[in-house]
Amino acid sequence: MDDEQRLKLSELNARAWTGEEVFCLKQAKLDSSIKRNTGFIKKLKLGITKDSKTLLLKDLGEVSLGKYLSEIINTADEGLQNVSNKSDDVAAAVEVISGLHQRFNAQFTCGLLELFLNHFAYPQDDSISDKEAIANVNKLKTNLKVFTELYLVGVFTSLDNVTSKEGLPAFLRKRTIRKEPLLFSILKEILTYKFNLGYSAAIASSFVKKYPQLFEDDNIADEYLYDKDLKNLLRTLFRKYTEAVFIKAVQLKKKSTKLIKEHQKCQIRTGKETDDFLDEYNSIVPQYEKFKSVALLLADFFKLEAPELNDEVDTKEGEEIKPSLITNAVPPPGQKVWENEEVRKFYEVLPNIDDVHDQSSENNSDSSNEKVNTFFKDLEEAESKEAIDTLSVAYWSQNLDNKATRKRLIKFFVESKDWSKVRIYARFFSTNSKYFPELIEEFVTYIDTGFRSQLHSSKINVKNIIFFSEMVKFMQLPVYMIFHKIRTLIINLQVPNNIEILTVVFEHLGIFLINKPEYKPHMEKMMGLLKEKKRDRQLNMNLKGAMDNLITLVYPPSIKSLNASTRELLPEQQFYHILIRRELQYFEAKRVIKLLRKAHWKDKEITDTLFDIFVKPEELSYQNIALLARVLSELYKYQRNFVIDCVDELFEKVERGLEVNDFSRSMHRVAEVRYLTEIYNFGLIKPDILLDVMYMIMKHGHDGKGSYLFCPNEIDNVDNYFKVQLIATMLLNLRRTTSTLKKKLPLFLRFFEYYTFTKEQPLPQETQFRLKTTFQKFSDQDGFETSESLQESATKLTSMVKTLSNVNSPTSEMTANNNANEVSSEDESDRDREQEDEYEDEFSAVEDTIEEAEEDEEFDDQSEEADGNESDEEEETEDENEENDEVEDDSYKDVMVDRDIEQKRMYDEYQAKMKDEKERKMEEDLEKQLRKIMQDSMDSRKDQKVVTAKIPYIDQGKTSISSKTAVSEPRTSANDNGNGPKKVAFTFLNKSGRKTQSRTLRLPSNVDFVSGVLEEEERLKHEREKIKNIVLQRTFD
Structure with missing residues (x-):
């Protein structure tokens, strides 16, 4: 039926819904004989076809039929069920039903709609056979086609025309409140009919092919559609259905491919031709073909990108591969x-x-x-x-x-x-x-x-x-x-x-x-x-x-590989290969350092060879790794950049090992972490860095928090204990202890113990022995207590974390601008506490820095002492070499002088930055606030009875102080003749009752009281400058 005919019928049927009689074939005098009435009902019951349409419409215009209306409704419903899926027969049925609607209006149509809707309620019983299911799908497809045509011509429009909602199918009774278009509700129900088996796929594809105008904007269908929002709803519904079809098609393809693989594996295992997995595969293939065809159709219709569903051969299973387009290509030998x-x-x-x-x-x-x-x-x-x-x-x-x-x-x-x-x-x-x-x-x-x-x-x-x-x-x-x-x-x-x-x-x-x-x-x-x-x-x-x-x-x-000649090493390169990788245990470290210093460090081939030697600890005997680390640490004094590059490369290799996780490199990775630990033992890296590496090893592959910190994943399986071995190796070889390490290591040990409990229990015997030895070592040193279960370990870990988070870092006794007068007001106390909180972290960092600097100085002293002993021995045997060493030491001192100059330059830049306009303004505001607090405190004591006191204090000037230096330094002046001692200005306060008087006194600097004050001021200034230098040096380093 074309759109013009639908539009014509739609107009007539809309008038019929208003009660107007518009059937054009109705005669003035109707035949009420039983024979003619029952004859019409019999013809209608047989079904409506293209050939019977004319006769039925003729009888409809000549026979009264009014007394038999209820029987005609049931017969019309039965006749619609006998309509074939041919377009001509469906069009004929639509014309006949439209004629009945135009004659009897709502009296006929409402009853027929209620009966016809029940044919869309498919059975819920899943035990029906495939043959019955296919028959149901074909019937649903025909009923949907008939209903859609009757909906488009305005016969079946809305559930509002149904007198009793009790006679409707269950799925429509639930949706009466939503006020959805009737056609949309029916499609939503039908498209879910045995979706996983692919039965609804044929319904969806036929509907899209038959009624494309329902998905397009601005066409003639807009004139006869009862619901104006039907198109948008249908587009949304079918897009969602298309996405579901895509997902199901991909799943079936993967499953069928997997079954074929399993079938082939089974045949390879047995060596016989079997039918294992083929029955399930043969049942899946028809479903896959259904979903594939409808997926491609819907993707093309809605302009969507379909998933890869081509029947390409899986080359991994040994099927045929498409030949190359380059026919004359010659493969390698x-x-x-x-x-x-x-x-x-x-x-x-x-x-x-x-x-x-x-x-x-x-x-x-x-x-x-x-x-x-x-x-x-x-x-x-x-x-x-x-x-x-x-x-x-x-x-x-x-x-x-x-x-x-x-x-x-x-x-x-x-x-x-x-x-x-x-x-x-x-x-x-x-x-x-x-x-x-x-x-x-x-x-x-x-x-x-x-x-x-x-x-x-x-x-x-x-x-x-x-x-x-x-x-x-x-x-x-x-x-x-x-x-x-x-x-x-x-x-x-x-x-x-x-x-x-x-x-x-x-x-x-x-x-x-x-x-x-x-x-x-x-x-x-x-x-x-x-x-x-x-x-x-x-x-x-x-x-x-x-x-x-x-x-x-x-x-x-x-x-080519057989004929390729291996690169020959220079004699010097061969010498260092043999010296370090084979003979290292037979020589003292100072002798090896002496030989390494004589290497041609400006020759790139030599430096590359030495770099390769020092970054591959796996090439050495495991017992010699500590010796290699010692040699590298001694070499740091002479070739700092080279040693730093070696350590950086070692960090990269440890991290790369975690990412690649190649089982064949397990021994290499063990050697690398042992080497890194020995490098720490000889003072080349800080304890924080070593702890970071151990945390990185332990947490690699885990991004969870709390109870999900070490949840199982593909990178770190619960039955993979290698990372436990790596960390245990590092802990067992840990010998150098610092205050920072003692402070932070217990928390790491508790984390590590918790991590071991997340592994599959019981642990392998070798792993158990290593863990027992590791924890016993730190139990003897630091009193570490092991846990018996995951719950106990988690409890101890949580308790330790809470304890550490609640403990405040010790505040420094040093504060800027120590005042001789105590201020007891609450405002000043609050300000002091805020200032302490601000500098708390900085002072803690300073303390750690001082400790590490002291450790570095101790290590350098030991190194210098070793060098001194080495020089003494060489004086007896090698005078000429000693002269060369002195030249090298001089050049090294020049480098240190340049480094000091550079640090001083950076410190001057920092001081200049601190004296910019913004900093000065902040200092002035702070000074005003302090003066205000002092004045408030003094005013609060006016009512107190105090003894008359004369309180001298250093005069800081009557103008506002513009720098910290002015605050900390008293003003001094020389005698008029310039030969006497300098004088220091003090303000002498005289307070009697509520009245306070002040006058300026200038005392000579050679007075014990004045000299003591000046010395104290100078000492505090010197200490502050020293702390700043240490902090700046650590920051810029």
């Missing part, structure tokens, strides 16, 4: 399937004997025994490809094919003992495989059985193995049969002769399987299994050497 073009033609270019076979089938004459004997004699003497191809043609042209000849062929190939002819015999089989598959199947079974018998016995049948290999090259054996044999051999390498069998197979098939696209993914898995098997500690060295040979057979080294 190590990736060639065949040795040369001649070998490729031998296995891939087979003679076409279709015509000869067809002629042989038409000629049914029997061959003589003499011809058969001659054929087998020639077969035994065949030596080349051409000879075997001629025999393949002769076999059919001479009509030799019969049951007896085939049995004799099998017997001939089985009993043949000439291994050199196996290749051409396999070519004979491959050429004729299309014409006697039973013979091929029988021979493959023989080969398979013979190969299986060798897997668990001490016998070797080399001819059987070679025949198996050649049949593989001609693609005559299934994939599962090939890799079942290889997998079984790899798993059971301890069985006698299995390594020899696998060697024969790889000699003939290794390069072919790893480079043939159809077999490459499977072969790569087998090689991975072989490499994993090689790590088995129970295998002896001979077996591991044979496994290395197998890997070489599959991955032969390229000629």
Whole structure:
């Protein structure tokens, strides 16, 4: 039905809803006979078709039908159920129902709507068969089509026209309050009908194809739609449905792919063709095809990006790969399937004997025994490809094919003992495989059985193995049969002769399987299994050497790599390699340092070699790592940048090891963290840095907080204890203790203990022993108490964290501008507490800095003492070298002087920054506030009875103080003649009752009282400057 006809009917039906009689075919005089009335009802019950439409409309205009209206409603509903899905029949049904509506108005339409809506309530019973479910879907599809047409022409418009809501289906009774368009409610219900099985997909696709105008804006449908917001609602509904279809299609694709993989794995494990996983796969494929088709249709209709649902072959499962568009591309030698073009033609270019076979089938004459004997004699003497191809043609042209000849062929190939002819015999089989598959199947079974018998016995049948290999090259054996044999051999390498069998197979098939696209993914898995098997500690060295040979057979080294010459090291480079990596334990550290200082540090090759040596502790014996760290720490005094680069590189390697998490580098990572700990022991890094590294190792892969701090994840599985081993190694080798470490280490130990409890229990014995030794060490030193369970550890950890967070850092006794007068007002106390809080963290950092500086000075003193001893020894033996050392020491001192100059420059910049306008303004405001507090305090004491007192204090001037220096320094003046001692101005306060008087006194500086005040002021100033210098030096460093 086109839009113009719908618009015409819609106008008539809208007038009929108002009670107007608009049926144009109605006669003036209606026939009320029972025969005509019952005849109409019978015709209506049979169904409405294109052919019966005219007669029904004619009777509708001539027959009264008023007394039979209730029966007509039921019959019309039954007739609509018999309407076919053809567009012409649906259009005819719409015209007839519209005619009934135009004659009887709401009396007919309301009852029919109530009955017809119940056909959309699908059964909730999931036990119905697939056949019944498909029938229900087809009926729903037809009913939806009929209802949509009646909705568009204005017959079925709204639930408001239904007299009783009790007769409606349950899904519509729930939605009466929402006032949704009736068509939208029905579609929402239908599209969920057995969605996971894909039954609603056909309904959705047919609706979108049939009524695209309901999803487009500004068309003729806007004129006859009852609900104006229907289009937006339908677009939203179908977009959500499309997204659900996408998700389901992707899930089914993944599941079907997984089932195929599992099926192939099962066949490889058993070596037999099985139906495991195929039943489930065959049930999923039809569903996937339904979702795939509707997904592509809806994606194209709504202009959405569909997921990747192409039936591309999964190359990981060894299926065919699309050939490259570059036809003349030549693969590298190590990736060639065949040795040369001649070998490729031998296995891939087979003679076409279709015509000869067809002629042989038409000629049914029997061959003589003499011809058969001659054929087998020639077969035994065949030596080349051409000879075997001629025999393949002769076999059919001479009509030799019969049951007896085939049995004799099998017997001939089985009993043949000439291994050199196996290749051409396999070519004979491959050429004729299309014409006697039973013979091929029988021979493959023989080969398979013979190969299986060798897997668990001490016998070797080399001819059987070679025949198996050649049949593989001609693609005559299934994939599962090939890799079942290889997998079984790899798993059971301890069985006698299995390594020899696998060697024969790889000699003939290794390069072919790893480079043939159809077999490459499977072969790569087998090689991975072989490499994993090689790590088995129970295998002896001979077996591991044979496994290395197998890997070489599959991955032969390229000629370029064989011919490549290794880079030769300079004699000096070789010397340092041997000195540090082999002979380090035989020399004292000072002697090694002496030799290293003589290296050509300006030569990049030498420095690169030394850098490589110092950043690879795994290349040394594990016992020598501490010696290497000591040498590096002694070298710091002479080559600071080099040592810093080495330490930075070591940090990078530790972090990279956590990110890569390669099991094969486990020993390297252990050596790296041991090396880092030894570097700390020799004072090259601070304790905070070492703790940060240990925290980083422990928390890598965890981003949770609280109870989810160490939740299981893919990076750090609960059964992976390697990070525990790393941290235990660092703690066990920790020897240098500082106040910072003693303060922060207990919290880390508690975190570490909690982390160990989050691992899968019980821990391995080796890990338990290491943890017990670690915690025992710190239990003896710091009184660390271990926990017995995760709950106890968590309780102790929480308690420690709360305790540390509640403890305030000790405040420094030093405060800026110590006043001689005590101020007791509450405002001043609050201000003091705020100032203490502000500087609390800074003073704590200063204390740590002083401690670390003292430790560094102690370490430098020890180093200088060692250097002094070394110099004493060298004076006795090497005078010339001592002179060279003095030159180097002078240059080193020059560097230190430059460094002091640079620090002074940075400090001057800092002082200049502190004296900018903003800082001066803040100081002036602070001074005003302090004076105000002092005055308030003095005013509060006016009513107190005090003894007359004369209080002298240093006069700071009557003007406002503009700098800290003016606050801390009293004003002094010289005598008029300039020869006497300088005088210091003091303000003398005289207070009697409420009256306070002051006058200025100038006292000579040589008075004990004045000199004491000046000395105290100078001492405080000196201490403040010293603290500032330490803080600035630490900050800029």
